[in-house]
Amino acid sequence: MRESESTVSTAAAATLSRPERQSDIGISGLSKSYGLPGHEVMAMNDVTLDVASGEFVAIVGASGCGKSTLLRILAGFEKPSTGTVLVAGAPVTGPGSDRGVVFQDYGLFPWLTVRENVAYGPRQHGVGRRDARRAADHFLELVGLTRSASKFPGQLSGGMQQRVAIARVLANDPAVLLMDEPFGALDALTRTELQTELRRIHRANAATIVFVTHSIEEAVYLADRVVVMTGGAAHGVPGHIRQIVPVNLGDDRDPSSLEFNAVKRMIADLVHEGSDHV
Ligand SMILES: Nc1ncnc2c1ncn2[C@@H]1O[C@H](COP(=O)(O)OP(=O)(O)OP(=O)(O)O)[C@@H](O)[C@H]1O
Ligand SMILES: [Mg+2]
Structure with missing residues (x-):
């Protein structure tokens, strides 16, 4: 199997x-x-x-x-x-x-939570909700933001938003x-x-x-x-x-x-x- x-x-x-x-x-x-x-x-x-x-x-x-x-x-x-x-x-x-892009302005979606921001790319590419959430949590752990997963970008510092942007790009696994x-x-x-x-x-x-x-x-x-x-x-x-x-x-x-x-x-x-x- x-x-x-x-x-x-x-x-x-x-x-x-x-x-x-x-x-x-x-x-x-x-x-x-x-x-x-x-x-x-x-x-x-x-x-x-x-x-x-x-x-x-x-x-x-x-x-x-x-x-x-x-x-x-x-x-x-x-x-x-x-x-x-x-x-x-x-x-x-x-x-x-x-091409995944991380620039100085973070470009996060303010109306989505941190986890939803990171899961957004995989979801767009047809990954199921559970797996996208799992991938998001994996990359959020990588950038040290597990405890902020349910917050919105506006509630985070600049450096934290930048880390969300990095996790989001990595979750897309671009070439x-x-x-x-x-x-x-x-x-x-x-x-x-x-x-x-x-x-x-x-x-x-x-x-x-x-x-x-x-x-x-x-x-x-x-x-x-x-x-x-x-x-x-x-x-x-x-x-x-x-x-x-x-x-x-x-x-x-x-x-x-x-x-x-x-x-x-x-x-x-x-x-x-x-x-x-x-
Ligand atoms: N949209 C724009 N309109 C006009 N000039 C621009 C524009 N974008 C960049 N420039 C000019 O092009 C040159 C290169 O800018 P660029 O932002 O690529 O530099 P940089 O090497 O990234 O600098 P920094 O290290 O400060 O980020 C600069 O002289 C800048 O003023
Ligand atoms: Mg520059």
Whole structure:
């Protein structure tokens, strides 16, 4: 007899049964201008980047260099002025359920409870009420919000709402995760816990992750490669990729090790050079 689906959490079942997912990202010659015709400002120019299926890429760079612009284009929320984005070989023409998004504004449904917010995606995808609730509780436990499951978003702090947004995206089990400073509003302890959890989830479900952060330490701790962007309107040149730094530190990274700090310092130099000499 087939194993009853209700004995396995939805997310775990999806993870166990999933064939290798194609979720590579191809970004080519991307630029983005804002403003009225004749008064346009080019926010980002000539961004080309390939991200392999299952790869974890972090993007760092000074404020205004185009990190969020790039992520919004990948998410399909904005159209590029030039260039193309392919996900799993198909052009991005708008938002899609293949790409889960965690941005700075949480985008929760205020009229649904925390648990209902997290269960919403699985329910939309045809998961039964009980299994969706089970998946929601699993991810709420992961982000430390079990006791807030029956509250409404308006009753939670900013950091707690951000954790609900993260649980909600993870419950959808997207092939591509786009995260724009997802841990920025969290206290240090929760942030460290969620970093560890995100690495574990990434290893388990092989999602392709593009993760924007202001913390170079966080980028080096999480990513396979760190993309350093520089420029931006304040520097008189459009934002662009300065350098891509591979992080060859294995799975057990120790932020206090010499190797870790050497990579961190090198990236910090690239970020600061970029903002000084433009
Ligand atoms: N909707 C918009 N209209 C006009 N200009 C915009 C718009 N969105 C972004 N910009 C400009 O594009 C540039 C890049 O902005 P973006 O938000 O991508 O930067 P960022 O690297 O994410 O910065 P931060 O680290 O502060 O979040 C900035 O100069 C910004 O002013
Ligand atoms: Mg931003």
